[in-house]
Amino acid sequence: MxxxxxxxxxxxxxxxxxxxxxxxxxxxxxxxxxxxxxxxxxxxxxxxxxxxxxxxxxxxxxxxxxxxxxxxxxxxxxxxxxxxxxxxxxxLSRGRLPHQxxxxxxxxxxxxxxxxxxxxxxxxxxxxxxxxxxxxxxxxxxxxxxxxxxxxxxxxxxxxxxxxxxxFGITDIPLPLLxxxxxxxxxxxxxxxxxxxxxxxxxxxxxxxxxxxxxxxxxxxxxxxxxxxxxxxxxxxxxxQERTRRQGDTEEGLILVLLGMFKKLVIADNMAPIANAVFYRFTEGTAAGLSGSEVLLGVYAFAFQIYGDFSGYSSIARGISRWLGFELAINFRNPYLAVSPSDFWQRWHISLSSWLRDYLYIPLGGNRQGTARTYGNLLWTMVLGGLWHGASGTFIAWGFYHGMILCLFRFFKVPDPKSWFSIQLRRVLMFHLVCLGWLFFRADTLSAAFQMLKRIVTPGKIPPFALSSLMMILVHCIPILIFEALTKDESQYVRFYEKTWLKKSVIYSALIITTIILNGGQSSEFIYFQF
Structure with missing residues (x-):
C-alpha cells in the first residue's frame, strides 16, 4: 500500500x-x-x-x-x-485442506x-x-x-x-537457487x-x-x-506514554506531507523516465547510440530521483506521524549540499548511517586503534552498508566506493572549506562524487556500470535532444534545491505553521497546483520499499 x-x-x-x-x-x-x-x-x-x-x-x-x-x-x-x-x-489448493x-x-x-x-x-x-x-x-x-x-x-x-x-574447475556440484x-x-x-x-x-x-x-x-x-x-x-x-494533540501538529504534518508528495510526484516520478531510459539500455545491451552526455544526464536524473523518492517518503512518514502525535527522526538534511563524504553521511539516510556507526563502526574499534584499523573499519562498515541495500555486486561496489572516498579524505586530511566560494566549489565536487556512486547503485550489473563510466569519459558530441532532458532536470529539481538551501532541515520547514493564514494558503495552493501540473503521470512504488 x-x-x-x-x-x-x-x-x-x-x-x-x-x-x-x-x-x-x-x-x-x-x-x-x-x-x-x-x-x-x-x-x-x-x-x-x-x-x-x-x-x-x-x-x-x-x-x-x-x-x-x-x-x-x-x-x-x-x-x-x-x-x-x-x-x-x-x-490451500481449490479450497481443500493441505494434503502433503x-x-x-x-x-x-x-x-x-x-x-x-x-x-x-x-x-x-x-x-x-x-x-x-x-x-x-x-x-x-x-x-x-x-x-x-x-x-x-x-x-x-x-x-x-x-x-x-x-x-577452480569444479562444475559438477549443483547448487539449487530458490x-x-x-x-x-x-x-x-x-x-x-x-x-x-x-x-x-x-x-x-x-x-x-x-x-x-x-x-x-x-x-x-x-x-x-x-x-x-x-x-x-x-x-x-x-x-x-499517553499522547495528546499538540499545537501545530496538524499544520506541521500537512506541510511535511505536501512537501513529501511534491518530492515524490514532481521530482522522483519525472526523473525516473530519464534515468530508466539510460540504465535500461545498458542492461539490455542497446546503448551503442548513447553519448557520454546522455549517460551523465541519466545519472544526474537518478540522483534526483532517489533523493526525491526517499526523502519524500521520509517527509510523508514524519507528517503522518505528527498527525498521530508521534515525532519520527529527521532522515535527511540537504545531502546534496554536503562538502565532504563524512558531511554527506551526516545528511543522507541519517538513521541508517547512525545505526552503522553505533552498532558496527564503533564496536569494531572506530578510530581508536590506529590509522590502518580506522581505514579498515570504515571500509567494512560501508561495504556492509552497501550489502544492507541488497544482494548484488553493484551495492557492494557502491559501499566500497563510499568507504574509499571517506578514507581518502581522511588520509589527505582535507580541511573543511571556509570561504563562500570554496564551500560552493566543494558542494559541486561532492555532488559529482556522490553521483559517481549512484551510477554503481542503480546499474543492474557491474559490467553495465563500468560500460557507463567508460562512455561518460569518452569524448563525443552533445545531441540536441539531450538538452530537453537537461531542461527537465533543471525545471523540476532546482526549485527544491533552492528551497532547501534556505533551510537547515525539516525542523525549519515546520516553522511555516507560525505564518499568517493568508501566507500559508498561498504556499499550500502553490504546492498543490505545482504537484498536479508537474506530476509525472505514472507514479511508482517508493524505491526503498525493496530494501
Whole structure:
C-alpha cells in the first residue's frame, strides 16, 4: 500500500477519525491493527515474519534484562506465532485442506521451534547474569540475521559460491537457487528490532513487558517499510506514554506531507523516465547510440530521483506521524549540499548511517586503534552498508566506493572549506562524487556500470535532444534545491505553521497546483520499499 495511493488515504482517514476519540490503549491497538493491514497489502504471508521478529526481540530483551516472561504469556505468544503460521503460510489448493507434509512445513517447523525454545528458556533464566545476558543477545542476533540472510542473501551467496567453484574447475556440484520473494522493508524492521535488544544489553534502555506496545514499536506503519530506523529510547516512550494533540501538529504534518508528495510526484516520478531510459539500455545491451552526455544526464536524473523518492517518503512518514502525535527522526538534511563524504553521511539516510556507526563502526574499534584499523573499519562498515541495500555486486561496489572516498579524505586530511566560494566549489565536487556512486547503485550489473563510466569519459558530441532532458532536470529539481538551501532541515520547514493564514494558503495552493501540473503521470512504488 503506497502513500501515493487512494486506498491508503481512505484507510488513514478512517483511522484518524477514530483515533482521537478513544483512549491511549485503544489508540495503540488501532495503530497495531492498521500497521498489520498496511503491511499485509504487499503480501499477507510476510506478516508472519514481522510477528516472528517481534516475538524474538520481545523475549530476548526481557531475557537480557533478567526478566522472566510469565508462563501464560509465553504460551499465548507461542500459540499466536504457530496460529499465524498455520493461517498465513499454509497453501490451500481449490479450497481443500493441505494434503502433503510440505504444505504445513512452516507451521510444523514453527511449532517445533516454539516448543524447543520454550523448553530452553528455564535453563537460560537459570544461567549466571553475564552468561544469561550474552545468551539471549546471541539468540536474538542469530535469529534476526538468519531470517534476513535467508530472504535477502541466500541466492546471492549460492551464486557467489558457484562462481568461486567454477574458478577452480569444479562444475559438477549443483547448487539449487530458490524462488524467494523479498519481504518489503525487512532490512528496516530487522535492524530496528535488533537495536532494541542491543541497547538493553548495553543498559541504555529498559525493556517493556507489554507485548502490544513493543509490537507497535516494531511495525508502526508510517515508517515500517522504508524508515527512518527508530531506536528504543526515542520511539518506545512515545508508544507507552499517553499522547495528546499538540499545537501545530496538524499544520506541521500537512506541510511535511505536501512537501513529501511534491518530492515524490514532481521530482522522483519525472526523473525516473530519464534515468530508466539510460540504465535500461545498458542492461539490455542497446546503448551503442548513447553519448557520454546522455549517460551523465541519466545519472544526474537518478540522483534526483532517489533523493526525491526517499526523502519524500521520509517527509510523508514524519507528517503522518505528527498527525498521530508521534515525532519520527529527521532522515535527511540537504545531502546534496554536503562538502565532504563524512558531511554527506551526516545528511543522507541519517538513521541508517547512525545505526552503522553505533552498532558496527564503533564496536569494531572506530578510530581508536590506529590509522590502518580506522581505514579498515570504515571500509567494512560501508561495504556492509552497501550489502544492507541488497544482494548484488553493484551495492557492494557502491559501499566500497563510499568507504574509499571517506578514507581518502581522511588520509589527505582535507580541511573543511571556509570561504563562500570554496564551500560552493566543494558542494559541486561532492555532488559529482556522490553521483559517481549512484551510477554503481542503480546499474543492474557491474559490467553495465563500468560500460557507463567508460562512455561518460569518452569524448563525443552533445545531441540536441539531450538538452530537453537537461531542461527537465533543471525545471523540476532546482526549485527544491533552492528551497532547501534556505533551510537547515525539516525542523525549519515546520516553522511555516507560525505564518499568517493568508501566507500559508498561498504556499499550500502553490504546492498543490505545482504537484498536479508537474506530476509525472505514472507514479511508482517508493524505491526503498525493496530494501
Amino acid at each position: 503506497n502513500y501515493n495511493s487512494l486506498i491508503f488515504w481512505v484507510m488513514f482517514g478512517v483511522i484518524y477519525l477514530i483515533y482521537w476519540k478513544v483512549n491511549h490503549r485503544k489508540q495503540n491497538l488501532l495503530l497495531l491493527v492498521a500497521s498489520y493491514i498496511f503491511y499485509g497489502f504487499w503480501d499477507y504471508r510476510f506478516l508472519f515474519l514481522v510477528l516472528l521478529s517481534t516475538i524474538i526481540d520481545f523475549i530476548g530483551g526481557l531475557g537480557v534484562a533478567g526478566r522472566e516472561i510469565p508462563s501464560r504469556q509465553r504460551y499465548r505468544l507461542g500459540g499466536l506465532l504457530v496460529g499465524t503460521a498455520l493461517v498465513l503460510c499454509t497453501p 507434509l510440505s504444505d504445513i512445513a512452516i507451521p510444523l517447523g514453527t511449532l517445533v521451534a516454539v516448543l524447543a525454545y520454550g523448553g530452553l528458556l528455564p535453563y537460560l533464566y537459570a544461567l549466571p547474569e553475564a552468561k544469561r545476558r550474552r545468551a539471549f543477545l546471541i539468540i536474538s542476533m542469530v535469529a534476526n540475521l538468519a531470517i534476513l540472510a535467508f530472504f535477502k542473501y541466500f541466492n546471492f551467496f549460492l551464486s557467489s559460491l558457484q562462481t568461486a567453484l567454477h574458478l 524462488n524467494i520473494i523479498l519481504p518489503a522493508g525487512i532490512s528496516f524492521y530487522t535492524f530496528q528490532a535488533m537495536s532494541y535488544t542491543i541497547d538493553i544489553w548495553r543498559k541504555e534502555i529498559e525493556p517493556t513487558s507489554n507485548f502490544q506496545d513493543f509490537a507497535l514499536f516494531v511495525c508502526f506503519f508510517p515508517h515500517l517499510v522504508a524508515g527512518p530506523i527508530m531506536r528504543g529510547h526515542t520511539l518506545l516512550p512515545q508508544v507507552i
